[in-house]
Each structure stands twice: as C-alpha cells, then as structure tokens.
Amino acid sequence: MRPGLYVRSLIRESRGSGGRLAFFVLCLSVGVAAVVAVAGLATSLDRTIRGEARQLLAADVAVSGWRATPPALDALLDGEAGLQRTELRQLTTVVAAPALPDGRPGPTQLVQLKAVGDTYPFYGSLRLDPDVPLRELLGEDGVVVAPELLRRLQLEVGATLLIGGQPFHIAGRVLAEPDRLDTGLSLGPRAFVSLAGLARTGLLGFGSRVYSRVLLRLPDAASTDAAAALAARIRDALPDAEFYEVETHTDAQPALRAGLRRAERFLALVALLSLVVGAIGVAETVRSWLAGRLDSIAVLRCLGLRPREVVTLYVGQTLLLALVGSAIGSVAGLCLIAAVPRISGGLVPAVAVSLWQPGAVARGLAVGTGIALLFALPPLAACRRVSPLRVIRRDVEPLPPSRLVRGLTLAVLGAGTLAIAVVQARSFAFGAGFAGALAVVAAVLALAAWLLARVVGTLARRVSAVRLRHGLASLARPGADTLSSIVALGLGTLVVLGMYLVEGQLARSLAAELPDDAPSSFFIDIQPDQWEGVRGILESEGASALRSVPIVNARLRTIDGRSVEELAAQTEGDDRRRRWTLTREQNLTYLAELPEGNQVVEGRWWADPSRAEVSIEREFAQGLGVSVGSTIDLDVQGVIVPLSVTSLRQVDWRSFRPNFFLVVEPGVLEAAPQQRVAAARFPDGGDERVEARLAASYPNVVPIRIREVLAKVAGVLAQIGQGVRLLGGFTLLSGLAILAGAVGASSVRRGREVALLKTIGMTRRDVALVFALEYALVGLVAGLIGAAGGGALAWFVVTRGMELEWLAEATPFVAAVVLAVALAVGCGLLASLRALSRRPIEVLRSE
C-alpha cells in the first residue's frame, strides 16, 4: 500500500468509532499523566537543587562544624586574595514573649536561631517584610522572625521578644531564605539576629550547642574548579578536619538528591502501575474494536489487501491513538505538576516547579505509546488471521494464532514491560522486581478469573434460584469478558488499598509507639552545673518517669588497631552511610546499670574488672564491624580512650527513653567535658510551664516536645500519602473504566440476552438482578485478590522497607472488598443501561 492511501485509510478507519477511540485515549492518558507528573516533578526539583546550589549554600564554599573555627583557618583565609567571608551561628533555643500584665511569664517557643554577619547571604536573597536589607533591620537589638513565631506567641512586628532572657525588638518578618528548603520538618520557626545580638544574649557562654558556619565568596568569575581547589586547601589546613564539613556549591545537597531519587523511583513505579492498568483497557478496546471490524477486514482481504497490510493498518491506527492519548496525558501531567505546590500544602515550593519538561514529556510519550502497542499486540496479531471467506460465511471466526505466534507475542509483551519498568525505575533490579511482581499478581488474578469461570459454570447448573443461576451462568459463558475486568479491577484495588495501608500503618505506629509512660518532653544541652537547678524545675512541675544521663561527645579513632579513616576508605563507593557511621561524632553515655528496655544479647554487662569496657547496640556493632572481644579507641575531645567491647545490646527504641549506641563503664569518662540529657513526663500543661521557666533561668537548655515532633512527621507523611493515593486512585479509575468498557462492548450480545430473557417472561428488574450478580462476582474476586495483594505489598513495605511492626487491622480489607463489589455493580449496571432498556422486538428483528 502506498503512503498516501495508507494515511487516507487511517483517517477513514477512525470514522464512526468516536466513543471507542475516546475510551482508548482516556485509558492511556490517565497513566501517562501520572508518569509525566512524577518524572517532571522529580526533574524540576533536582534541577532546582542543582541550579540553586549556590543559593542553597549561600556561598561558593562553606566550612561548618559544632566547634568554633580554629585560628589555622583564619590564617589560611587571610592569605587568599579577593576572598570575602562572613560568619553564621545556628542554635536551637527557647524564646519568650514579655511577661504578661499580671506578672505571669509570657508564652514561649522553641526557635531555630540564626545569627548572621553583615554580608550574609552571598548568593540568593532573603524575602523580608519590610523589604529592607537584613543588616539594617537587625542592628544590635533587632530580631527578624518567621510569621509562624508571631502567630504562636501572638506578637506583632514592633513587639519585644526575649532571647536568652535579653529583650530584642521584632523588626520584621522573614518569608523565605535562600539556604533553607523549608520542608516543614524543622524543630521550630526561624529567628534572625546579628552576631553582635547573639553575643548580647550570653547563649554562647552557656555552652549551648552552636553550629558555626563560615561562608566564603570567591572573586567574581572564579570557576567551580577554583571553589573545589579552595575547599581542598581548607581541608588540608584544618587541624581536626573530621570535625568540620567543607562544602562547595557543586556538592549540591547529595543526601537530599539521593532521597529525591528514591522517592522518584517509588512514585514512578506506582505511576507505571496505573499505566499498565490503563494498557489493559487499551488491549480490551483494541480487541473489541477489531472484533467489530472482522467483516470489514474480510472485505478488505477480498479486495486484495495482504494480511500484513491489514496488520500494518491497525498497528498504525493503534499507534496514532496511542500518540494522541499520550499527548493528552502529557498535557494533563504538566497541569498536575503546576498544581502540585498548591496540593502539597507548601511541601513542594512553587519556585521549585517548572513546566518546561521536554524530558518528562518525551518519557510520557515513549512509555505511553510503547506500553499501548505492547498490550495491543496480542489482539493485533490475531487480525492477521481473518479469512476473506468470512464475507460468504459469517460464522468463519479468525483462526486462533499459532502457539509460536502466541508465545512470541507474550515474550515481546514481557520483555517490553520489563524494559519500560527498568526505564521508569532507573534501575535494572527494581524494574525487574516490579515487572516480576506484576506478572505474578496478574497471573494469580487471571488464574482466579479462570477458576471462577470453571467453578461457577459447574455451580450454575446446581443452583435452583433462577436469577442466581443465570447470573452465574453468564459469568461462566465462553468468551465472557471477565478475565481482563478482574485483572484490571484487582490491580486497582491492590494499589489503592496498599497505599492506604502503608500510610495508615505509618500513622498508627507513630501514635502507638508512645507508651503510656513515655516521656512527653526531652531536654538537651543541660550543662552539668545546671542539672540540680533544672531538676528542681522539672520536679516542681510534677515530672514523672524522670530520667537523666550524661552525654559525652567523642569520635572513633581505631577499631581493632585499624584507623577509621583507613576503614572508611575501604568501604565500597556508594556506602555513604557506613562511612558516616565510622567518622561521625558519637554521643556516648556511662552507666552502672543496664537501662530498662535494653537486653544483653551477647557477652556480659561490666564483667571484666581489669579493662575499661564498652557495650554496643547490636545493629550498630554490625555496621561498625565489631563484635564481643574487639577493641576500639575513642577520641574524647583530644584524649584517646581504649575500650574493650564486652557486650552487645538489643534496644527497644520505641520506649522513647534516652538510649545510646555506645555505653561506657563508669569510672572512665567522668572527667571528660559533658552535658546531660533529661526526659520526663508531665501532666497537662506542664510541658509549656517547664519550657517557660527554663527559658527564663536556663535559656541554653533545649526542650523538645515529643507530641509536637510526631505530629509534624505525621503531617508530612499525610501529605505524601495524599499524593500517592491520588496516583492509586488513577489506577482504580482505569480499572472501573475497563469494566464499564468491557460491559459496553458486549452490549449487543447483552441486548440480545435481555430480549430473550424478556421474551420468556423476565421483568427488566429480574434481568438487572441477573447482571448485578454477575458484576458483583467480578468485583468480589477482584476485590478479594486485590485486597490480599495490597495487604502483602503494604506488609512488605512496612516491615521490610521501613522496619516497623505490622499492626493488624481488618476494616480496610473488608471495606476494600465491599467497595470493589459496589463499584463493579454500579459501573456494570450503568454500562448495561442501553442493553436493559431495549425492547425485545427491536433486537430480535435485527437478527
């Protein structure tokens, strides 16, 4: 066939099947929209993080650490030509509103205090209200705060705020800062003061944990290599390099980006699942469309069209529709991206989202078209076998494809789906796992559908109730459309229920993991000489289950004689976590008694009087590669302390009591610089009163309210869950659309059936009941298997992926099955309306 004729034929073929084409396009575009939205959003965010890396660092190079910057750094930096520097200090503290008129202390709030030099920030800009430079607002006694702080303390700009007991006047509000991606997870709203202002508070002298940061700006037009070179010089020059982090803007938030990639992988596979369900709809559409075209194909064959020309014609048609559907889906996906900042309630900032997404759109078009063609392949291959003889004998059905062709189509379908899954997951292992799991679930659903038809077919003959018998029989009828409906609806149920369960389990375990005797507040950074006074305050406010332990900061030096630097260098390329575990600053405590919630699983607790001993948490020990009998050297702020590992502990972290990976025998660390941490439970309102009294007397002590932190985490989880459920909803919608489509496609046959049943004396209600039973069974099987699969998926994610305990619950499962049945019946009956309303004579006459 020549190209001109081919194109003309494509256009002619589209006539008169508007509804069917629309359904095809709808099925596909829903999934493609999900794919494009996920890919586009991830690209947007990654690009923002990389593109704004300078702003996110607010500098070319930054040196930060929990210690004051050493003189060696100053000496090095003074020697660098054209280099600008500014300092930041960050700490968590409690601020207070002034005392109330009746003399009671004002309300208090935990804040993230940031003291900045005059030239902060080097890159990016703060959004302030009023819009004047930060330096001018701050002066020595000004503070600029986040609107949230004003709301919580019920203060206005111009009021006074007590920081470390010293009055500051609130000079303005900060709406956005460049070097902070606000994800709503931080421990308190922001407050800015000047470095001079911070000095005035006296907080530095109290021994608060202060994070110091030196921001450096290279001369204009300096290259990124220059930044890397400077960073290298700094690393060489710093005396205790491991206590400082030296970042350049090219590092661009590696942890954040890795998290983003993991989230993208997960969401991309969920999106693919809804696309696969849509593709089942596409396959159904193509199948029923070709079934309606058998006569036309036979005529075309009579007119001299070769079999492969017939296949080419319909493959072309499918390709055209797939492109249209994918294009519409891509546009919808872009709209979804645009809506994300609003839907996510600030979790994703609007500036981070861009609608120029050629990569995501290309991915959507390729994946959508590819999967549509793959799934349409089996019915398309079948139309090759239409015999021209059909024009003379209507009953000549297309020959079933040969075993070879069927096997080949299945192989192509499997390999293609695998390839697309790998592309979506950007990882072979994950893609293969996904495709494998999908194949298993689909096979189980298909097997169940087949078994159902068999069982029901046998059963139908034994049931005496006439309507039930007909309902059962119509499900078991050869050529019934049950199979794909069950698979699609089952997958939809699986996704929605799975997502719902994961989210619910997370929320519930967050709530459930607070035992009745769990502390309601933590207090950190208590200096040893403050402890008696702090304890007095806590006890006078009715503290129960009060616990306090000393904390000593130290670093690992050697494990069994080998230095941690050497061990860290040996860890495989990407194992950041292990490297970090080895080189991070460790929090230790010393205790005489094994604390509650701890269990020695190997060795014995303080058994050897001859050596200094340490007890290590079991999994942490695994991470370090130590066992009972190992020796480690700790660097306790300059002093090397050799310790023998004599026991491994298992810790119940969910007790929310202060617990430690490393516990040292008493008598070793008493003289080391240390702080205390305390935890206690207070009666209602006690937490707030303690916070206010500590802010007045011990402003360096940081109180953390557990409920508030958990509520924050739960809030973020709920938002993420909402997004995932939206994707899951797409899948369910596609499943329902397929059921409706399958029922609609059989409307001619059903119409005839209705006519016959009516002729033999059934009322329309009777017939509707027969149909409803049929759909209910489809929904029931799909719901049961989908619920089982969804449960398995959620169980796996919760217990293996998140390592949480599974909390059994039955309601969602029952609800899922009931809902699947209800939706199947509703959708099915709606799609049968036309068949039900036809009068017998219309149908029988047209035979």
Next chain:
Amino acid sequence: MDDVDLAVQAGEFVAILGPSGSGKSTLLALMAGLDRPTSGEVRLDGRPIQSLSEDALALLRRHGIGFVFQSFQLLPNLTALENVLLPLELVGADTPRRRAEELLLAVGLSERGHHYPAQLSGGEQQRVAVARAFAARPAILFADEPTGNLDHATGTMILDLLARLRRDEGTTLVLVTHDPAVAALADRRIHLRDGRVERVE
C-alpha cells in the same frame, strides 16, 4: 465438493445453480481463491492457485477479481464513492476519482457518492457494490446471490446492471444463485446437488 470438473472460458457468463447446501458458495470460494481445496486443483489463466501464498492470492484478487455479495459487504465507515475508489487506489490507477464517478453514474448513483452505506437502501448499496466490483477492471467477477437480499424489481435492476457492465467491460462473470429466473440470463448454467455437478445447460 466431489469430482467437479469445470472450466470457464474468458468472457463467459456462467451461472451456478442449486438448493442451499448443494455447495454453490464453496465452489465459488474455491474458484476465487478465498478458500483452498483439500485435494484437486484450481487454475486461473492456466496457473494453479491453490498453492499460492496468502499474499499472492491477495494480489491476484486485487488485480484480477471482483466480487458482489448477497449481503452487499460495503465498508461501513467509507462513503459510497470511497468504497468504489478503494480498489482503484489499491491498484494505483491513474485517475481513480474519474473512474469511480463514472461508475457511480453508470449505476445511477452519482448524486449519492458522499453518503455512507447506512444511509442507502439495500438496492442502492448493491449498486455501489456492483460499481466497486467493476472498478479495477477485473478479468473475472464473482457474484454470490447478488439479488438474494433484494425485492424482485430491485433484483432485476441489479442483474441488468451486472449484465450491461459485463458486456461493456468484457468481464467473465460467475454468478451463484438458487433462482432459475436469474440463471436464465447466463450463457451456461451448472446445476449442483450435494457437491456434484448434476447437469450443465
């Protein structure tokens, strides 16, 4: 089919007669290459066609054979004119549109070329089918009960059309019918019964 030995000359008009189940349609399908014999031979222009591939048969039909069916078999999503055009487009005719319009004029439907089959009466549909069958100037035309779904007057008109166009184009015509009145127009009548040739007139 059992022991059927039949030859049709170029330009001849042959009618195949017989009651339902006598094997008329099977014989037609075999002759037109729509079906393959389990044994025996079908030759077209002296060439055995039963062993040709599906593709070769398709090309044979495209270039040399026209069909008229009892149930019209127009493509429902093509207009009358497009139905007639399609065989011309397939063979790559030079001026397909002119030829198609001439044929529609010849069957008396030049005003209705833009109508879809569903908008035409049975007789009109069959006239379009006749025009389509002659479009690519096939050497042979097979007609399977062309008047079976039509009333007597319309049927007569269709037969007249077939006969006239056949004469004008010099086409060989093989017509299957159970109606002796229709068969009466043929040069030769072959009576079938139970898959055998009963007699030839």
